[in-house]
Amino acid sequence: MALLSKKDANLILDPLADNNPITIQVLGICSALAITAELKASIVMAISVIFVLGVGNVVISLMRNIIPSKIRIIVQLIVVAALVIIVDQVLKAFAYELSKTLSVFVGLIITNCIIMGRFEAFALGNGPWKSFLDGIGNALGYGVILIIVGFFRELFGTGTLLGYPVFGDPIAKTGLYATGYENNGFMIIPPAALIVIGVIIWVQRSRNRTLIEEA
Amino acid sequence: MGMKEKLHQLKLKYQGKKMAPAFNALHTFLYTPNETTHSGGHVRAVDDLKRTMNTVIMALVPCLLFGMFNAGYQHYSAINGFPAEFSLFEHFLTWDNFWLGAITILPLVIVSYGVGLLIEFIFAVIKGHEVEEGYLVTGMLVPLIIPVDTPLWMLAVAVAFGVVIGKEVFGGTGMNILNPALTIRAFLFFAYPTWMSGDKVWVHDAVNLAGTPDAISGETILGYLAAGNSEGMYEKYDLAEMFFGFIPGSVGETSTLLILLGGLFLIFSKIASWRIMLSAVIGSLVMGLIFNGAVAWEWIPEYSKFYGLMSFDFWKHLIVGGLAFGIVYMATDPVTGSQTNKGKWIYGFLIGFLSVMIRVFNPGYPEGVFLAILLMNVFAPTIDHYVIQGNVKRRLKRLKNATILPKPSDSKAEGLKVETV
Numbered sequence: 001m002a003l004l005s006k007k008d009a010n011l012i013l014d015p016l017a018d019n020n021p022i023t024i025q026v027l028g029i030c031s032a033l034a035i036t037a038e039l040k041a042s043i044v045m046a047i048s049v050i051f052v053l054g055v056g057n058v059v060i061s062l063m064r065n066i067i068p069s070k071i072r073i074i075v076q077l078i079v080v081a082a083l084v085i086i087v088d089q090v091l092k093a094f095a096y097e098l099s100k101t102l103s104v105f106v107g108l109i110i111t112n113c114i115i116m117g118r119f120e121a122f123a124l125g126n127g128p129w130k131s132f133l134d135g136i137g138n139a140l141g142y143g144v145i146l147i148i149v150g151f152f153r154e155l156f157g158t159g160t161l162l163g164y165p166v167f168g169d170p171i172a173k174t175g176l177y178a179t180g181y182e183n184n185g186f187m188i189i190p191p192a193a194l195i196v197i198g199v200i201i202w203v204q205r206s207r208n209r210t211l212i213e214e215a
Numbered sequence: 216m217g218m219k220e221k222l223h224q225l226k227l228k229y230q231g232k233k234m235a236p237a238f239n240a241l242h243t244f245l246y247t248p249n250e251t252t253h254s255g256g257h258v259r260a261v262d263d264l265k266r267t268m269n270t271v272i273m274a275l276v277p278c279l280l281f282g283m284f285n286a287g288y289q290h291y292s293a294i295n296g297f298p299a300e301f302s303l304f305e306h307f308l309t310w311d312n313f314w315l316g317a318i319t320i321l322p323l324v325i326v327s328y329g330v331g332l333l334i335e336f337i338f339a340v341i342k343g344h345e346v347e348e349g350y351l352v353t354g355m356l357v358p359l360i361i362p363v364d365t366p367l368w369m370l371a372v373a374v375a376f377g378v379v380i381g382k383e384v385f386g387g388t389g390m391n392i393l394n395p396a397l398t399i400r401a402f403l404f405f406a407y408p409t410w411m412s413g414d415k416v417w418v419h420d421a422v423n424l425a426g427t428p429d430a431i432s433g434e435t436i437l438g439y440l441a442a443g444n445s446e447g448m449y450e451k452y453d454l455a456e457m458f459f460g461f462i463p464g465s466v467g468e469t470s471t472l473l474i475l476l477g478g479l480f481l482i483f484s485k486i487a488s489w490r491i492m493l494s495a496v497i498g499s500l501v502m503g504l505i506f507n508g509a510v511a512w513e514w515i516p517e518y519s520k521f522y523g524l525m526s527f528d529f530w531k532h533l534i535v536g537g538l539a540f541g542i543v544y545m546a547t548d549p550v551t552g553s554q555t556n557k558g559k560w561i562y563g564f565l566i567g568f569l570s571v572m573i574r575v576f577n578p579g580y581p582e583g584v585f586l587a588i589l590l591m592n593v594f595a596p597t598i599d600h601y602v603i604q605g606n607v608k609r610r611l612k613r614l615k616n617a618t619i620l621p622k623p624s625d626s627k628a629e630g631l632k633v634e635t636v
Contacts, residue, residue, distance in 0.1 A: 180366055186406035195380060202384065 004133070011133040015141035018208065022145040023201045027113040032146055032197060033190040035105050039162050042150030044091070044098055046143025048106065050136060052083045053115050057135030060123040067124075076119045077110065084109045114142055149196045157187030219246050236339040240346030264388075268351040270486045274477035275355050275544065278467035281460060283320050285470070286363045287312025289463050290419040293433050307461065319419050320466055323358035326367045330374040331357075338383050349388025349395070349550075350378065356396035356544060359467025360537060360585070361403060362416040369410060373403045393592050394551045397585045404585070412581065414438065417463035433463035436535040437574060440523040441581035457534045468540035471533065478543035487547035490556060491563035495542040496533065498567025503529025506575055524575040532571050541584035542567065551592040557605075558598040566591045 004012075021027045035041045059079050060067075067075050088106045091099035099106065109115065118138050123131040154160060159167040159177075168175015170183060186192050205211045222242050229235045243265070252259075288307050292298070298306045331350045339346040357374060377399030382391040404411045415421040418433035436452065452462050460470025468474070481487035506525040509515050515525055533539055546552060546566050553562035566587050573583025580586065 180368070182369070182407055182410075184372075184406040185408055186402060189405060198380075198384070 008130065008133055011130060012137035012140065015134075015137040016144060017141075017204075018211065020141045020145065020204075021114045021117075021138050022142055022197065023204055024211065025114075025117075027117055028142055029194075029197070031105055031108060031112060032142075032149060033193040035102055036146055036149040036193050036196075037153050037157060037188050038101065039147065039150040039154045040098065041101050042146040043143075044095070045102065045105070046139070046146050048084075048087045048091075049109060049112065049114070049142055050139040051087060052080060052109055053118060053135040053139040054132055055135075056080055056083055056115060057118055057123040057131040058128045060119045061126060061128045061131035064124050072124065073116075076116060079119075080110050080115055114138055145197065145200065148200060149193050152196055153187045153192060156184045157192070159183050222246060233340060233343075236343065236345055237336050240336065240339065243345075264348045265351075267486055268348045270484050271352045271481065271544070272355050274480045274486075275352075275359065275467070277473045277477060278359055278470065278540070279320070279324070279355070281470045281473050282359060282363075282466040283316025284308060284312045285316070285460060286319055286419055286466065287315035288461060289417070289433055290315055293418045293421065301456075301461070315419065319363055320358060322367055323361070323363075323365065323370060323466070324355070326370050327357040327374055328354040330371045331378050334375060334378045334383070338387065344387070347388035349382070349391075353378075353395045353399075357399050360396065360400050360465050360540065362411060363419050363466055364416050364422055365403065365410055369403060369407055373399045373406070376402045389550055391550060392596075393589055394545055394548050397545055397589050397592075400585050401589060404580075412438065417465075435464050435581070436462060437524075437581040440527055441574075454531075454534075457531070462535070464535075465537060465540075468537040471539045474539045474543050478539075481543065481547070487543070488549075488552070488559050488563075490559040491547050491552060491566075492542055494560045494563030495546055495567035495570075498564035498569075499532055499538060499542075499571045500529055500567070501564075502568045502571035503527075503532050506571070521575055532574070536574070536582050537584045538567075538570055541570070541588055545585075545588050546591075548592075551595060553595045553598050553602075555599050555602040558595070558602045561598050561602075562591055562595055565594075 015021060018024065022029065022032055031045060035045050056076075056079050060076060063075070084107060087109070088099070091102070091106060118135055122134045126134070151161070154162075155166060159165060159170060165175075167181065168177045170177050222245065226239065226242055229238045284307055287309070291311065292306075301307075328350075331354045335346055335350050357370070357377075361370065377395045381393050381395040381398030382388065385391045410416055410422075414434040415425055417435055421430075421433065424430050436457065456462055458471050460472065462469050478487070478492055482489045482492070506527075507529045510522070510526045515522055519525075542563075546563060553559045566584075569587035569590060570584045573580060573586055577583060
């Protein structure tokens with residue numbers, strides 16, 4: 001017996017590829033540009049969004065019948081804000097350095113379009129279990145892209161992965177650096193993230209041509 | 216049977232095959248294809264894309280040769296000291312200079328063409344379209360706008376980036392928004408800034424010799440001014456040296472004289488737009504004059520870090536750095552520039568204007584030409600749009616004010632006569 005029915009499984013699997021919030025819906029780009037210079041920050045951001053969106057979707061879904069539709073945006077904002085503050089405080093308490101790197105962008109999870117989008121589009125009309133799966137799926141789809149981008153940017157931008165030197169020591173000129181290799185400063189600045197995301201979109205669309213919109 | 220016929224026959228054999236675009240590219244490079252147009256009436260002229268590109272390359276060759284001599288001259292002068300009595304044939308046009316320049320610059324040219332054309336061929340084969348000639352000029356421009364000691368692998372990475380992201384993703388030659396050569400330079404600049412600025416990269420071997428007793432260096436004039444120096448400039452280089460190009464800088468951009476000749480050649484062969492060139496020159500002069508005025512009226516105190524560059528005489532901006540080269544060879548790119556005549560004036564003016572502005576106000580980038588041209592590349596379609604809309608509006612207004620007079624004759628065809636006011 002499968003753990004999830006096929007329909008439920010699709011709720012998680014679809015956003016990972018063919019309905020990815022970043023590469024297909026082009027949501028949540030700002031944070032993907034800002035914090036992907038390091039893989040670690042990308043991973044933490046991904047986990048934070050998974051938490052906020054998973055829990056938030058459940059909360060909104062539970063309240064969906066008692067929220068007056070006129071003020072639903074305010075209610076949604078309060079739920080996100082509360083969850084984001086929890087994430088922020090946890091980071092400050094247990095990973096202070098990281099929370100400094102992420103700085104304002106943890107707080108800006110509130111404005112991440114993916115979250116409000118899923119609340120509006122899914123949680124308001126579906127039960128808690130489905131909403132939970134949908135939230136996790138979309139946040140994972142977001143996280144996967146973040147981690148891919150973070151991987152390439154950190155690898156080529158600073159020559160490290162999660163802080164560990166991969167190519168050798170750039171100052172002492174060991175490993176790959178002895179051959180004259182140098183870190184690519186372009187990968188550290190945010191436009192590089194835009195280009196990496198663009199390349200991911202390009203690859204995805206040339207593998208699955210049904211994703212290409214009619215001109 | 217000559218080679219020409221043989222190639223025509225081979226073409227038939229390759230038709231429809233996967234490698235056909237690659238073969239056709241070689242074929243059309245050597246001979247005019249024997250293909251005729253299929254439908255409608257066509258005017259066939261000799262100035263096809265290939266001829267256009269080759270003309271630009273011809274205009275670039277003097278700059279390349281000069282760059283080779285200059286690379287040697289800067290290198291040996293940095294080691295042995297600059298000659299007190301400069302003589303063109305004794306110190307500049309020597310075999311030693313040329314040889315050193317050739318062995319340092321030819322690899323740049325080869326890598327630029329090799330990597331760029333390889334990518335063009337790969338894309339043509341995958342997409343099944345013809346290989347376009349666009350890269351011929353880009354491949355020649357790129358080695359001319361980078362420092363002589365740029366490591367070859369960096370150039371290869373940058374060319375791959377520039378051709379794929381700058382051109383192929385938009386659909387290849389003719390569809391690109393940004394000038395590919397400048398995209399390549401911008402990539403190099405932001406990716407490896409230590410190799411693109413400072414006082415070590417402009418003279419061959421200066422990077423290798425740094426830290427040794429034989430250390431040499433050579434700063435560009437703009438770099439020198441941006442560092443806040445304004446005195447002593449003319450003891451180092453006089454005006455003639457700046458104009459003829461015996462100064463450190465990127466490979467092919469130092470000689471304003473040769474660029475000027477190349478520009479005239481392009482104007483008279485009607486390849487490049489004189490409107491863009493002229494308006495860009497005017498734009499840079501205007502911005503330079505504004506800065507000079509600010510200094511003359513003492514708005515800028517002497518301790519300001521902008522003072523050195525702002526007090527630099529306005530017309531001298533044209534003879535140092537890459538401004539002249541950018542205006543003549545890059546701003547006039549017919550694909551990325553404005554298409555309308557009025558748009559060309561605006562586009563060119565803003566390139567000159569912004570180049571000098573970036574030069575002065577951005578100490579991080581003592582050279583702003585490539586940024587200004589890339590920025591205006593992005594705005595060129597917008598400029599064109601408003602020029603065309605303006606034209607449409609004006610003509611609609613004219614139509615509205617037109618009085619339509621009935622003609623005395625009865626025939627219906629000539630019943631109406633439009634008179635414009």
